[in-house]
Amino acid sequence: xxxxxxxxxxxxxxxxxxxxxxxxxxxxxxxxxxxxxxxxxxxxxxxxxxxxxxxxxxxxxxxxxxxxxxxxxxxxxxxxxxxxxxxxxxxxxxxxxxxxxxxxxxxxxxxxxxxxxxxxxxxxxxxxxxxxxxxxxxxxxxxxxxxxxxxxxxxxxxxxxxxxxxxxxxxxxxxxxxxxxxxxxxxxxxxxxxxxxxxxxxxxxxxxxxxxxxxxxxxxxxxxxxxxxxxxxxxxxxxxxxxxxxxxxxxxxxxxxxxxxxxxxxxxxxxxxxxxxxxxxxxxxxxxxxxxxxxxxxxxxxxxxxxxxxxxxxxxxxxxxxxxxxxxxx
Amino acid sequence: xxxxxxxxxxxxxxxxxxxxxxxxxxxxxxxxxxxxxxxxxxxxxxxxxxxxxxxxxxxxxxxxxxxxxxxxxxxxxxxxxxxxxxxxxxxxxxxxxxxxxxxxxxxxxxxxxxxxxxxxxxxxxxxxxxxxxxxxxxxxxxxxxxxxxxxxxxxxxxxxxxxxxxxxxxxxxxxxxxxxxxxxxxxxxxxxxxxxxxxxxxxxxxxxxxxxxxxxxxxxxxxxxxxxxxxxxxxxxxxxxxxxxx
Numbered sequence: 001x002x003x004x005x006x007x008x009x010x011x012x013x014x015x016x017x018x019x020x021x022x023x024x025x026x027x028x029x030x031x032x033x034x035x036x037x038x039x040x041x042x043x044x045x046x047x048x049x050x051x052x053x054x055x056x057x058x059x060x061x062x063x064x065x066x067x068x069x070x071x072x073x074x075x076x077x078x079x080x081x082x083x084x085x086x087x088x089x090x091x092x093x094x095x096x097x098x099x100x101x102x103x104x105x106x107x108x109x110x111x112x113x114x115x116x117x118x119x120x121x122x123x124x125x126x127x128x129x130x131x132x133x134x135x136x137x138x139x140x141x142x143x144x145x146x147x148x149x150x151x152x153x154x155x156x157x158x159x160x161x162x163x164x165x166x167x168x169x170x171x172x173x174x175x176x177x178x179x180x181x182x183x184x185x186x187x188x189x190x191x192x193x194x195x196x197x198x199x200x201x202x203x204x205x206x207x208x209x210x211x212x213x214x215x216x217x218x219x220x221x222x223x224x225x226x227x228x229x230x231x232x233x234x235x236x237x238x239x240x241x242x243x244x245x246x247x248x249x250x251x252x253x254x255x256x257x258x259x260x261x262x263x264x265x266x267x268x269x270x271x272x273x274x275x276x277x278x279x280x281x282x283x284x285x286x287x288x289x290x291x292x293x294x295x296x297x298x299x300x301x302x303x304x305x306x307x308x309x310x311x312x313x314x315x316x317x318x319x320x321x322x323x324x325x326x327x328x329x330x
Numbered sequence: 331x332x333x334x335x336x337x338x339x340x341x342x343x344x345x346x347x348x349x350x351x352x353x354x355x356x357x358x359x360x361x362x363x364x365x366x367x368x369x370x371x372x373x374x375x376x377x378x379x380x381x382x383x384x385x386x387x388x389x390x391x392x393x394x395x396x397x398x399x400x401x402x403x404x405x406x407x408x409x410x411x412x413x414x415x416x417x418x419x420x421x422x423x424x425x426x427x428x429x430x431x432x433x434x435x436x437x438x439x440x441x442x443x444x445x446x447x448x449x450x451x452x453x454x455x456x457x458x459x460x461x462x463x464x465x466x467x468x469x470x471x472x473x474x475x476x477x478x479x480x481x482x483x484x485x486x487x488x489x490x491x492x493x494x495x496x497x498x499x500x501x502x503x504x505x506x507x508x509x510x511x512x513x514x515x516x517x518x519x520x521x522x523x524x525x526x527x528x529x530x531x532x533x534x535x536x537x538x539x540x541x542x543x544x545x546x547x548x549x550x551x552x553x554x555x556x557x558x559x560x561x562x563x564x565x566x567x568x569x570x571x572x573x574x575x576x
Contacts, residue, residue: 024556
């Protein structure tokens with residue numbers, strides 16, 4: 001089956017879970033910016049985990065050469081088939097020659113399109129994920145992002161499957177509230193919404209940041225700048241420079257809060273370089289990397305410190321919750 | 331978490347990772363200790379049926395350990411390392427002992443000889459380097475080719491090997507403004523380090539010439555690994571061109 005890209009949107013690329021175990025060779029981890037939305041999209045389209053998806057900014061329109069099952073997930077995503085509204089976070093059965101359009105209400109947020117079946121796309125260094133900077137992945141295996149009139153080849157959905165599979169739908173209240181929290185500020189709720197403070201576990205060169213800097217970091221609001229991409233999100237706000245001037249390059253974990261000499265934090269995201277020499281205050285709770293990924297320039301974010309036990313509890317709780325929901329929905 | 335053996339510090343990194351920093355009387359020793367522990371982890375990963383180890387990312391004197399948070403926590407990782415050390419793991423060396431002056435077992439890395447067309451027009455800051463170091467261009471080239479370098483780490487970009495140390499006379503600071511484009515194969519120096527750019531990328535190092543060898547093969551396997559040694563040899567323009575034709 002062919003999926004033709006009629007309109008690519010602003011910036012769209014093929015992602016899967018990314019490259020694991022290759023950072024020591026210098027390859028970016030890569031993977032979806034919002035893992036949670038990516039996983040839901042695949043699950044709702046009846047795909048196994050780690051199936052490629054399209055990560056899309058802006059409005060994308062695609063056309064299908066055969067009937068199949070799709071799902072779109074993301075932040076406030078509007079979905080239409082042939083001009084008629086369809087639910088997001090739901091299996092959608094599309095017909096031959098149907099046109100599917102979707103976009104997030106927030107320009108810069110990511111929407112994920114999962115399409116049922118086996119994607120016949122190049123795999124390099126263990127993944128189909130596109131990394132432009134490394135010339136890896138994409139339809140041609142050279143790191144090119146999706147362009148208009150690209151055709152994606154996906155195994156067809158046989159009639160029996162098409163008729164037999166259930167329509168899976170994730171209830172509204174669970175869509176952007178998958179992030180359970182044990183932290184004090186979120187403690188009264190069972191879940192954090194997109195505006196809740198981002199949870200930070202102190203670490204790395206934390207000792208080289210003054211108490212004042214750490215308090216400023218936790219008590220002030222930061223604005224998402226326009227310098228945000230798959231490598232990192234640059235924030236503007238209170239200056240929290242550390243006392244360290246030089247250090248040896250070391251591994252940068254996902255969600256690391258890197259603070260260059262100008263004192264403005266950069267949150268390191270999926271396509272970050274593997275090693276770097278700027279001081280780091282700590283790391284976001286991995287769940288909150290997904291939430292930050294959906295924020296757009298001009299929005300504000302705030303932070304709250306939590307210890308690693310709380311973070312672990314949050315993560316285990318969230319995974320349990322996802323498993324339970326998957327069981328209920330299937 | 332108390333340090334032990336060649337590990338001088340355990341530092342938390344987020345919910346699902348910890349960083350180990352290594353000691354040694356110099357960088358080369360600390361880097362060797364890092365390589366040693368990396369091999370211990372790799373062996374553990376290949377032996378264990380349900381690995382809690384997700385990924386290790388080594389650098390100069392540090393090793394990031396990413397673990398599966400559903401199975402274990404950082405305390406489990408710490409205690410496991412301790413038990414490996416105390417259990418007399420043959421890869422680690424004497425239990426609790428300092429590595430300084432001791433014989434640490436280091437697996438031999440590969441030795442590479444990399445040809446360089448020094449002064450290739452696409453990658454030529456030799457005049458700048460000459461100004462910064464007050465050395466003649468001939469001396470710069472003969473110094474750069476005089477030493478066998480160690481690959482301390484691979485990172486920044488796929489296949490990019492951080493090598494050192496270059497002779498102290500060659501030490502020179504990075505460019506004040508990084509270039510937007512450094513060509514693939516550019517051989518460069520900065521501070522006490524040298525490297526070959528594995529692909530076209532931005533960069534702030536001082537360029538000396540071009541290396542015709544690919545740092546990544548067709549299957550994206552890097553030529554260099556941490557622990558390898560590299561010697562540069564000077565080639566002429568026509569030898570460089572012949573390299574591509576051959």
